[in-house]
Amino acid sequence: MQPVQPGITAEMTITTTPEMGITHLGKDAPSFFSTPSMIGLMEQTAIKAITPYLDPGEQTVGVQVNVSHIAATPIGMQVTARVRLLEVKGRRLVFAVEAYNEKEKIGEGTHERAVINIDRFTKKG
Numbered sequence: 001m002q003p004v005q006p007g008i009t010a011e012m013t014i015t016t017t018p019e020m021g022i023t024h025l026g027k028d029a030p031s032f033f034s035t036p037s038m039i040g041l042m043e044q045t046a047i048k049a050i051t052p053y054l055d056p057g058e059q060t061v062g063v064q065v066n067v068s069h070i071a072a073t074p075i076g077m078q079v080t081a082r083v084r085l086l087e088v089k090g091r092r093l094v095f096a097v098e099a100y101n102e103k104e105k106i107g108e109g110t111h112e113r114a115v116i117n118i119d120r121f122t123k124k125g
Contacts, residue, residue: 067109
């Protein structure tokens with residue numbers, strides 16, 4: 001990994017789709033953006049932030065998520081995730097993560113990723 005300092009940021013915006021919605025309220029209930037989908041967007045945004053600093057053959061994997069999902073988002077709305085690198089601990093990276101729909105903040109917390117060598121990592125499995 002190339003030298004990286006706290007403070008780098010990234011942002012991604014998506015339009016929510018039915019596949020990203022919760023289903024456990026029943027078929028007649030309106031669908032809302034699910035917590036796993038929100039966390040996935042936050043993770044993808046963290047990957048986007050750090051990828052320019054990775055060497056060939058490296059990538060990152062998620063190792064910890066501490067996120068609150070604080071507001072509902074109807075399916076069809078746009079959601080934007082924003083991340084900021086807070087800390088570099090060797091090969092561990094800690095990000096502040098937030099998500100917003102078109103009206104309000106819907107999620108916040110931290111996400112930690114580890115830099116891995118893809119070949120070594122895939123041989124472990």
